[in-house]
Amino acid sequence: MAHAGDVAVVRYSAKVWRTGKALPGSYEKGARPQVFAVGRGATLPALDRAVLGQQAGSRVLVVAPPAAAYGTTGSAQFHVTGKDTLVYAVDIVNVIGSRALVPGEQKSLSDALPAVRMNRNDGTATLAIPDQAAPKGLTVKTLVDGRGPVVKASQTLILQHSSAAWEPARGKDEADLFLSSRADGGPLSVVIGRGNVIAGWDRALVGQRVGSRILAIIPAKLAYGAHPPKGLAPDATVISVLDILAAV
Structure with a gap:
C-alpha cells in the first residue's frame, strides 16, 4: 500500500470531461512510466491522490476537478481551461517503500575502506x-x-x-x-x-x-x-x- 514518502511508478491515460479530448499520457508510443514521490507534491494532486493508499497492480479511475489538476489557470499547452474536469485511468505499476533496502547479504570490505x-x-x-x-x-x-x-x-x-x-x-x-x-x-x-x-x-x-x-x-x-x-x-x-x- 502506498504511503506518503514512498515512490510510485504509474502509467495513465487522461481525457477532458467536457470535450472528450485525449491528453498526453504514459501509454503513448515512446512514453515511459511516470515516477514520483507520493504525498510530496511532486505531481498533479489527482495522480498523487490516485496512488495514496493503493496497492501496486491496482487500476484507479480518477475524476479530477480543476483544483486537483491544473487549477483555475488551466494549461495552455494541453488546451485545458481553468474550469475543465479531467478523467484519469491510472495503473499503479510499482510502489517502492520509503524505507526499502535491497535484499541480500552484504560483503565485507578491506579495512582501508569505510x-x-x-x-x-x-x-x-x-x-x-x-x-x-x-x-x-x-x-x-x-x-x-x-x-x-x-x-x-x-x-x-x-x-x-x-x-x-x-x-x-x-x-x-x-x-x-x-x-x-x-x-x-x-x-x-x-x-x-x-x-x-x-x-x-x-x-x-x-x-x-x-x-x-x-x-x-x-x-x-x-x-x-x-x-x-x-x-x-x-x-x-x-x-x-x-x-x-x-x-x-
Missing part, C-alpha cells in the same frame, strides 16, 4: 571512516550483488542514498551525513547517466544491476568540486552508499 551498516528503520547508512587518507581516484565497490537488469544511461533510478565527506569523519565510527534519503523524506528518483547528479554517481551506477548496493568514494572533481552544497566543504572527497531499488 565500514557500512544499514539502518532498516529509515533506509540510510551508518558510515565508519578509517583513519587514513581517502583514495585518490573514483573507487566503486559492490556491497550487495543485485540480480536485476543492468542499469542503462537515461533510465530513471529509484535510490536509497547516504553521503558523507571523508576528511571531517576520518577515524570516526559514525560520519555525519550531508545528504540522505532520510533528509529527503524518502527514496530519490533520478534520470541517470545524463548529468542530473554528480559525475561520480553517473559513473558508479550505469552498468550496475538493479538490486545492488554500491559504495562509491568520489574525488572532488567528480563530486561537487569548489561549489559544494550546504554542509560540505569545498573540494571534499565524498562517500556515497546507494541502494538501486528499481530502474524504469
Whole structure:
C-alpha cells in the first residue's frame, strides 16, 4: 500500500470531461512510466491522490476537478481551461517503500575502506571512516550483488542514498551525513547517466544491476568540486552508499 514518502511508478491515460479530448499520457508510443514521490507534491494532486493508499497492480479511475489538476489557470499547452474536469485511468505499476533496502547479504570490505551498516528503520547508512587518507581516484565497490537488469544511461533510478565527506569523519565510527534519503523524506528518483547528479554517481551506477548496493568514494572533481552544497566543504572527497531499488 502506498504511503506518503514512498515512490510510485504509474502509467495513465487522461481525457477532458467536457470535450472528450485525449491528453498526453504514459501509454503513448515512446512514453515511459511516470515516477514520483507520493504525498510530496511532486505531481498533479489527482495522480498523487490516485496512488495514496493503493496497492501496486491496482487500476484507479480518477475524476479530477480543476483544483486537483491544473487549477483555475488551466494549461495552455494541453488546451485545458481553468474550469475543465479531467478523467484519469491510472495503473499503479510499482510502489517502492520509503524505507526499502535491497535484499541480500552484504560483503565485507578491506579495512582501508569505510565500514557500512544499514539502518532498516529509515533506509540510510551508518558510515565508519578509517583513519587514513581517502583514495585518490573514483573507487566503486559492490556491497550487495543485485540480480536485476543492468542499469542503462537515461533510465530513471529509484535510490536509497547516504553521503558523507571523508576528511571531517576520518577515524570516526559514525560520519555525519550531508545528504540522505532520510533528509529527503524518502527514496530519490533520478534520470541517470545524463548529468542530473554528480559525475561520480553517473559513473558508479550505469552498468550496475538493479538490486545492488554500491559504495562509491568520489574525488572532488567528480563530486561537487569548489561549489559544494550546504554542509560540505569545498573540494571534499565524498562517500556515497546507494541502494538501486528499481530502474524504469
